Amino acid sequence: MAALPVEEVRSRVEADFDRIVNVLNKKIALQSISAKGITADHMKRSAEFVAEELSKVGVNAQVVQSHNPDGTPGAWEVIGSKFVNADAPTVLLYAHHDVQPVPDATAWNTDPFVGTVIDTRLYGRGAADDGGGIAIHSGALQALGDDLKVNIKVFIEGEEEMGSPSFIPFIEEHKDEFDSDVIIVADSGNWSAEIPSLTTSLRGNTDIDVHVKALHHPVHSGQYGGPILDANTLAAMLIASMYDEHGDLAVPGVASEEPVGGLQRDMDETTVRADAGIVGSYRLAGTGSLAARLWTKPSVTVIGFDAHPVEGSFNVISPETTFRLSLRTAPNQRPEEAQEALAAFMVEHAPFGAEVWVDKLDNGMGWAMDPNAEATKDAMEAMEEAFGVAPVNKGEGGSIPFIPELQRIFPKAQVLVTGPEDPKANAHSPNESISLPSLKNNVITEALLLDKLAK
Structure with a gap:
């Protein structure tokens, strides 16, 4: 099977990009704050919107309500599939449609629930975390269209920001809908808006x-x-x-660990200090690389x-x-x-x-990537082709406990953690935003990756 040319994929994404951004703007406006009730109507509307958008790019998507471990109603989840060939690999695409609250809208420079473009960034609650992940999946599937060579399964979660209490019962009840060869979790981010990254590890x-x-x-x-x-x-x-x-x-x-897969580039202290708003007199605590202190120690x-x-x-x-x-x-x-x-x-x-x-x-258990997996190599190759620069892999100091649970339930699946964020995204904070040029390259990356995984 011949691989799709990079420039052909880029051209398709360029032509579709206004639609991708429009999906993101509509998603921001839905105010899908799970803290206001994961079973509430506003969360169901959010799930229905996502299912509708996925159906437009060929996914047979549906909204299903999960159940908590005690049997009470849980989150509104979106599951779906697109079948192309019984002999082809199956890839599960993950993102979440719930967003963080906005405790103080006056701390924002724009309306948090109206997508607003300033320079090259789109501002709004959920623009990056994780409306960006939904937009990436939508854009990649649209770009591939009839050229898609892998089977697709989709899970868009409705309670990630609440700790995913019904996640495991839901997976256990729907194992067939999740069983896959590769799992792409689009809920992390890149080294910067210009430099792509695979996430190599997550702390527990x-x-x-x-x-x-x-x-x-x-x-x-x-x-x-x-x-x-x-x-x-x-x-x-x-x-x-x-x-x-x-x-x-x-x-x-x-325990303490060093960066998984080796340290390609240490974190820049000046950037970390600026991004975190550290006062000038404060000396950073700890020893060793700044990356290890933030990711694996x-x-x-x-x-x-x-x-x-x-x-x-x-x-x-x-x-x-x-x-x-x-x-x-x-x-x-x-x-x-x-x-x-x-x-x-x-x-x-x-x-x-x-x-x-x-x-x-x-x-919540942490997670470490397999740096030698075939899917890992495909992802890094796709990133370099899309962004035009070699990826710099990085860990994350935060935790996404469902990833090791997915790995436990489906031990043969290769897990890749990607995502729409960058250090300026301000996820969970006022003035959350996504870099639009980076979003475009992330869509191109995922389309190229899905094409490579077909082999």
Whole structure:
């Protein structure tokens, strides 16, 4: 089978690009915020829109409601297929149609639910995460048309931003609709708008609540302060004990890894500082490559802390407190193992004999790509042809727990994580946007990749 010429694919995408952007604009306007109710009518409308758009590019798509593990109604999902040849490989295309909330629209420079082009970027909630993924799939299938040489299955999820509680039951109930040779997850991003990337790894995630108690009741800070430290201070000491003098996490049993497949290019500190809005005086914590610190080494964040607000505070020693730790684990470590190690460390390092106990919360496994898989080589080749520059692969510090679950359920499938984002995308934040030139190249990449996978 002769491969489609790159310029032919590019020409087809160029001719279709206004439609692709229009799909994205309509998707932004739907305000498909799953936090407002995954079973709600607005989420069903979003799923119906996606199914309709996929049907226009040849996919037999339908909307199906999932069920949570307890049997209650779950998210509105879109599944579909396009069959071309019994002997051809099957590729599953994934994206999600739900988006993050907009807590404060005044923090945006544009209306978050009206797609707005400024320079070369399209702004709007969900423009990148993950309306961009839906647009890529739509554009690639339209570009290939009757030249498509692989069988396609599609899953567009409706609750990714809510942690995918019904994901596993849904997959288990619809295994035939998901069984495939290659899975393309379009929910990540590129090195930059100009340089493409495969995502090589994702950190896992585990959470614990830590309770610290020094007193049975509050006491006056003037009368008892000194020998008795307040619970918040004891908690701060406990949190600080997790780190060595360099700022590296030093909890025995919590694993650390180097970038999967080797480090092609380290992250640029100046860019990271600018993108994250780091104050000038702050020195980055930890040792080793910045890439490893962001992608494959573990990190802990205090994401919640029970303490009296400054407003209305008074002279009392707080008797007890609770804080929540979110641990991002190395891609290949079981999160339960890391959770157990972190919980044990908290109890063992109780400052001054304070009472410390831990509630263990949710776990999500990390994931690492197979850098030697045939599909990986095809993807990198397609990226270079589409973008005109060699890809620079990268990890992600965040977690997408359903990817390792997909790999577990379909162990023979090769998983590729691609996506529409770049460092300026501001996914989950105000002024979310997508680079339109990059979107076009991402569509070309996926079309070329699907063509290569036919062999």
